[in-house]
Amino acid sequence: MxxxxxxxxxxxxxxxxxxxxxxxxxxxxxxxxxxxxxxxxxxxxxxxxxxxxxxxxxxxxxxxxxxxxxxxxxxxxxxxxxxxxxxxxxxxxxxxxxxxxxxxxxxxxxxxxxxxxxxxxxxxxxxxxxxxxxxxxxxxxxxxxxxxxxxxxxxxxxxxxxxxxxxxxxxxxxxxxxxxxxxxxxxxxxxxxxxxxxxxxxxxxxxxxxxxxRRVGDLDTEGSAEAFRKRFEQTDYWVQMVSQCLSCGVCTYVCPTCYCFSITDEAENLKGERLRSWDSCMFYHYTLEASGHNPRPTKLERYRNRVGHKFSYIPERYEGLLGCCGCGRCIRSCPVSIDIRQVVGHLKENTNE
Amino acid sequence: MLETDRIQLHKLVEEALPELDMMIGWTESCDPLQTTPVFIRDAKLISKLTLGPFCSQNLAGYLVKPPALESVPKDAKPIGICVKGCDSRSLVALIQEKFISRDRVRIFGIPCRGTIDWRKVAQRVGLSDVKSATVEDDFLVIDASGTTHRIGLEDVLARKCLGCRYPNPIIQDVLVGQVATPRSSSLETTYRDVDALDNKPIEERLAFWQSELDRCIRCYACRNACPLCVCQDKCIAETREPRWLTQRVGLPEKFLFHFIHAMHLAGRCTGCGECERVCPMDIPVTLIKEKLNKIMEEMLGYSAGLDPDGVPPLLTFNPGETEI
Structure with missing residues (x-):
């Protein structure tokens, strides 16, 4: 061999x-x-x-x-x-x-x-x-x-x-x-x-x-999970960081770790298929509930969720594992040049402000 | 010259900011070839505002797709916004359709000499690490991977800029910098890409769109970046009740979505090219809308976003219409 x-x-x-x-x-x-x-x-x-x-x-x-x-x-x-x-x-x-x-x-x-x-x-x-x-x-x-x-x-x-x-x-x-x-x-x-x-x-x-x-990148994620929780309700922080977001799905679709999906039945008459397709937490319909209520009505809550999921929820649930592999695709493909490293990096700065 | 314009912009915004709810403009991003939109309420941030050929984003859409849901009080202060020629046409179209009222915006008009398409830069210097990019006269000077490249600006301008007839804002409260000369004054120049495609046999055109649209990943960046796509969260591409499109990513779904987008913009599209600029898969989607714009001009003599008091042809009805 x-x-x-x-x-x-x-x-x-x-x-x-x-x-x-x-x-x-x-x-x-x-x-x-x-x-x-x-x-x-x-x-x-x-x-x-x-x-x-x-x-x-x-x-x-x-x-x-x-x-x-x-x-x-x-x-x-x-x-x-x-x-x-x-x-x-x-x-x-x-x-x-x-x-x-x-x-x-x-x-x-x-x-x-x-x-x-x-x-x-x-x-x-x-x-x-x-x-x-x-x-x-x-x-x-x-x-x-x-x-x-x-x-x-x-x-x-x-x-x-x-x-x-x-x-x-x-x-x-x-x-x-x-x-x-x-x-x-x-x-x-x-x-x-x-x-x-x-x-x-x-x-x-x-x-x-x-x-x-080689050391590629200088983002320090230590303590991000806790810092995120403190930032969660600071609307000003999210307004400042992601007001320019278009709420499109580019970042989630190019991301190798984003795995959220939707399940839909696509039927014609008596026959059909149950499909699983990529979904994006940047989309309004992602959290739209049957009652019509949407817990994440604007892009601020939606982008916050993306950061929280990758740098706080996943690490807390899976022994420190991050939901980000540092490929940089979301930065490269963002139509309005949002840099997730900045959003995560600033989480820890003056959290008590 | 750019530096002078920048200083003038800072001065004008400084004077105006106390009377504004906020100022929307561009600032530098982590990518030397692209700016990022910035929303300024704090005078300390004014110095971050920039202008020039890297300011490709059309900011008009933010007026109808605001950062946060907030009800606007009747006596709200106006919002300041920087617009290039093409962006100002989007603003006019939004005013026409009563999505924004003219007195709610303070328009900082920026005469535009063209915006840079990072893809064209990549074709010339490769997708290597661009450390810095500056404009010197008619050249783009790029420091990438230790090499300095000097590229003619004309060679790296966005496609829409090459046929631009309206580089100067259609409406504004103040003008920043010198008036720019239009690159095109004829339909032939403006629509040369449409004509080039139209001159091909229909089979070739079909094959072209099949191969281009096949790359679509249905991320909806084109829709969300479009200042005139105002259905927002109610877009029929995604609603399940009623269900118009399946979640499949076959060509039929992609075709349908892009042609719905284009048809909804017929007579409304101002050709700002945002849909094409933001596409991660480099699909020339503006071309579809350009074709419709051309038909509008030829059949109805109408070009969107030029007259705040005008009525887009598909939003009205003329019983004596002779052209269609």
Whole structure:
């Protein structure tokens, strides 16, 4: 079994093609014919332009938690005699196939620890997520493209953090060194390439060592959970911090740790599907109650909830785990340049004001 | 020149603030290429106000989508707001439709020489770390990843700016800076992107919109950034009672949503381009509205947001109409 292989840059596509015969393969790719345009994870197709040069616009969460998925199909069947009587047929077949995400980033993989706590680690186990999670492997890039909006080291991660990854990818001058980190990942590398020579191996080791030393971001989250509670009712603070918010769903949809969903029955006549789709706490309808009352009527309460959920409720419920992986996507994609680091960073300042 | 304008703006706001409920303007953000809207009640913050080509956001929408639900007392002081040419047209449209009354706003008009599209900057300098960005004459000077780039401003302006006919505010109480020269004076220039697409065979156009709209993630940033999308929390894209759209993310849902958005703006869209600017997936959604704007101009001779006393054509009825 191969433990470590070298893939020359120009051979990447042919290696991915071979890999895609062994396992369902997802790669980060351009979503538009523009080198600096939006990117996201897509199922591999030969010749598809891989976007390894930067973090993707959309995170990889949709591999495990699709934006929309059918939970079950239903059909009311009328009895031939007596049209009043009908039986309900329900089908909830699901299938999780062995999958590899090639070219994940450490922040995205770390984000799954939050999703795991919610969907897999009880008390309620979500079979849809959990089965996909068990069947999915991650080949993660040692990240050398951090920018001013990244802050993974501030929230427990790091640009070379391989926790939760099955393979490590190091980009060298002329290609990639892919190393299996777990036993189950080794067979994937069989017949894909030769072991790297000594000089490339040395270069890769130096890169890993150098990137491991990097500290990305300087947000201090210590004490944020308590500070948030003190701030909760200080409307002035939220007015000052997030008046510019448009209450759109960009931050939550690009976020790798936001997992809130909605369930709707989409039926035509007697047949239909129960769908689970991404929801966003930035939306008015998210907390709209059947009575018509809405406990979060304005964007201030809604944004406050987003900050509270990530930096106070989740840490309190899950032994200090943060609901943020520091990928910086919400900052990068916000139409009005809201910086969550500022909102969280200021929580602790003069809380008694 | 920008610095002079900034100082003038600060001075004008300082004088006006005691008579204002608050001042809405732009300030620097963590991204050197983009500002962030700021709401000022405290005179100490006035010095943070900025203007110039990074001030891309249209602030008019905040007048109808306020930060917090509060009932406005009858004797409330006016709200001060900075508007570029295109933003002022949104303001006019909102006044026409009686969402705001003219005397509730104190308008600080900013003649605009075009706003910068960060995506076009990224195409030139890569998505590397932009440390600083300044404007020197007709150039954008960027310090990114240790390299200094000097880019012609014209090359990185937003698409809507290239065909702009109204860089100067349509209405204002005070003007900040020198009057700007329009980039376009003809329908041909303003609607050249629409024409370019219209000249393609219908199959190609369909394929274009299918591939563009397929990227939509239904985040509704385009809708929420639109100053004229005033249904807000009652938008039919999301209501379940009645249910018009499913929660699916297939092309039919995306098409339907974007065309509902566009149709609801027919004769109302002022072409500020916010919907396109805010799209995280870089979909040219303003183009759909531009097509409708062009039809409005050609058929009815109407261009939205130019006359506070005018009536948008779809909000009225003319029994003797000959054009449609």
């Amino acid at each position: 191969a433990v470590k292989i070298f893939i020359a840059t120009d051979r990447l596509d042919s290696v991915l093609e071979k890999l895609s015969t062994k396992i369902d393969l997802w790669i980060p790719a351009l979503l538009k014919d523009d080198k600096s345009g939006p990117t996201g994870f897509v199922p591999y197709e030969p010749g598809k332009a891989v976007a390894f040069d930067r973090q993707t616009t959309m995170s990889l969460k949709k591999v495990l938690l699709p934006q929309v998925e059918t939970l079950l199909r239903f059909e009311y069947r009328k009895e031939p005699e007596g049209a009043i009587n009908s039986t309900l047929a329900v089908e909830d077949r699901r299938e999780a196939r062995p999958t590899l995400v090639f070219g994940a980033r450490p922040c995205d993989v770390r984000a799954l620890t939050t999703l795991d706590r919610v969907f897999s680690n009880g008390p309620y186990v979500d079979p849809y997520y959990t089965e996909r999670r068990k069947n999915t492997l991650f080949a993660t890039l040692v990240c050398r493209q951090t920018d001013a909006k990244c802050f993974c080291s501030s929230v427990g991660g790091g640009p070379a953090d391989m926790e939760g990854s099955h393979l490590r990818i190091v980009r060298t001058d002329d290609g990639y060194i892919v190393e299996a980190l777990t036993k189950e990942a080794q067979s994937l590398l069989d017949n894909l390439g030769d072991a790297p020579d000594a000089s490339r191996e040395k270069q890769a080791a130096e890169i890993v060592e150098e990137v491991s030393r």
